[in-house]
Amino acid sequence: MVKQGPGASRNGGGAKGKRARVTLHEVAQEAGTSRSTASRALGGHGYVAGHIKERVHEAAQRLGYVPDVSARTLKGRSSRVVGLLVSDLRNQFYAQLAAGVEQTLSDAGYQVVLVDDHGREERAADGARAFLAMRADGVLLAPVGRPATEILVDHGTPVVEVDRRSGVRGCDVVAIDSENGARDAVAHLLELGHREIAVVVDETKWATGKDRLKGYRVALREARVPYLRRRVLDLALRDRDGEAEDAVGALLDANPEVTAVFAANNVVAELVWQELKRRGRTVPDDCSVVSFDDETWMRMVEPKLTAVRQPVFEMGSRAATLLLERVDSGRGRAETHILQPELVVRGSTCRAGLRE
Amino acid sequence: MVKQGPGASRNGGGAKGKRARVTLHEVAQEAGTSRSTASRALGGHGYVAGHIKERVHEAAQRLGYVPDVSARTLKGRSSRVVGLLVSDLRNQFYAQLAAGVEQTLSDAGYQVVLVDDHGREERAADGARAFLAMRADGVLLAPVGRPATEILVDHGTPVVEVDRRSGVRGCDVVAIDSENGARDAVAHLLELGHREIAVVVDETKWATGKDRLKGYRVALREARVPYLRRRVLDLALRDRDGEAEDAVGALLDANPEVTAVFAANNVVAELVWQELKRRGRTVPDDCSVVSFDDETWMRMVEPKLTAVRQPVFEMGSRAATLLLERVDSGRGRAETHILQPELVVRGSTCRAGLRE
DNA sequence: TTCTCACATGGCATCGATGCCACATGCCTT
């Protein structure tokens, strides 16, 4: 009755701390059936007599059996794994995004493999290849370069881009209407009578930065306020310590007429805030500030920041949902979901002209 | 020459969008060798003639071959996957921790599978089982209940607990010296002449909360200041909307003699800060505040918060390093690393007695 | 009683990569 499988002898090895993995084979043996029957009993497919089913479950429980996903993935189609690539988890924006993604996916029984590329394209591409190697059922990409997207799409992996559009065909996109949000923010300043408005951006290569800058220009145009190049600061590539701070400081110093600043994201807003403080300029009396993206600190400081609130967590879960739709029901056409941000007016903006 | 393997026919299927996976077998065929030779050529093990090696690499490149980790994991020992379980990614603390972990592990060629249990033990246990199923080489656990640790340790998976000690034997621990940090923070207040000091904690079940409360008591005792139960607020289980806020408010209102508050972590500090503001109490003149844990907002607000700075990112990478040591070199004994926090004195604390 | 059908079960091939082992090849030694 106690048949010994070919691999059974390895159990006899020195008890080097942990005992060997429990396999389905052992469970079946314990329950006195064959592997296939045990598989059916646990999986709930096909016919298995009630008492046998019960016996198998008991055996599995007793031995602490945990099915091996590698084997299952190898045999079947799905790995139940989704890749998530972000560019900086220390940035609250990405952390929230990741949280939203994780929640939705784990509710749906998927595991999330996280890669943080720290903004480096090469690393993003490596991550993409790793996802491929794991046979990830799908991948979510938050701002990174084109290569990662291309690698994945080329290999037929469903991709959802979050908060950016690489332009690669065939992948879903979930993004914020940056242009609109930026326009609202700047329009708000204009309504308050500001005419000399500076803008600080991170980058202008990708949709996020480009569109926000565009929104700024559109708002100005609509109000027939001239667009001045010297009031625009693009911090792209100023990664060195203090370089970005200096650039923001220089912008403020070189344009003393400026009465309001539009910061295109949370990182930039932080810089602007600090540099204004350092110069002893009061917000909003000396200078109004609007931020694109609303984070914890903006609600803690005094005055609280007027900001364009993005539903970040929701964006993550929305993207995850979109991906699941694609994976589960095999939707073919790529979809683009644009979420609308919302301007939250708080204390960092006030009427212009209170200065002199 | 063109031998057809048993599975080759499936390539003929309808070109349903994506082409089939490229296997090692196909690469070998393309290069005109056998699977094993191709494996050796790519893996760099054993003898392969130079020109063959080259040919195989070219073929792999041309076909876009990506080895299947499932198969590799199934055959070999290691999955090159590490699990990371955190209790709330939206909390900057955990996000930073995760970032530190991710960096170290991905540098070492491991993939990080992220699970966020939102503080629910059941979910943590599910996560643990998922890690087991994936044959994770190791797991990092940030504050969660005991069950998850037990499940993993029982199955022989190396575990490193970060920022907590469940007490389960056999797992490594990386933590902050909470007691010391809390003592320093409270001692600082005492040196400034404060005698009526309140403390707010999240929980007192686990090491983090318990030790910080202990540090508070020790500092008081050392200064021969009586410990009053009513100045201690434990927010455990007050999860409902507004409940925690109300409790903090009640503490402040019920103890008007209090001239300083020690907040045991970032979440609690936020509440304290907000409630003080809401009551129109000026920091630090009306009430000094010290926080355990130093986050972005604490450096943005005015006055900047005096805080016990924890090397969070480093804690993550340290934990990851510890885990890798265990996994790679099979270290047997469990280690406990205690990192020392550092009190950063800023503007939220001042001498007592300026009030009347 | 025997034949049929519905239901239950175990054998076996499969997924893709790996590495041992047996074999083949070429070179050098005696």
Added chain:
DNA sequence: AAGGCATGTGGCATCGATGCCATGTGAGAA
């Protein structure tokens, strides 16, 4: 010249789960 050794190479079993398919069992019908 023949054996031995060093160096490459391919066949094959293996990892664990899965599910098809061919068998086995029992009940019910003719």
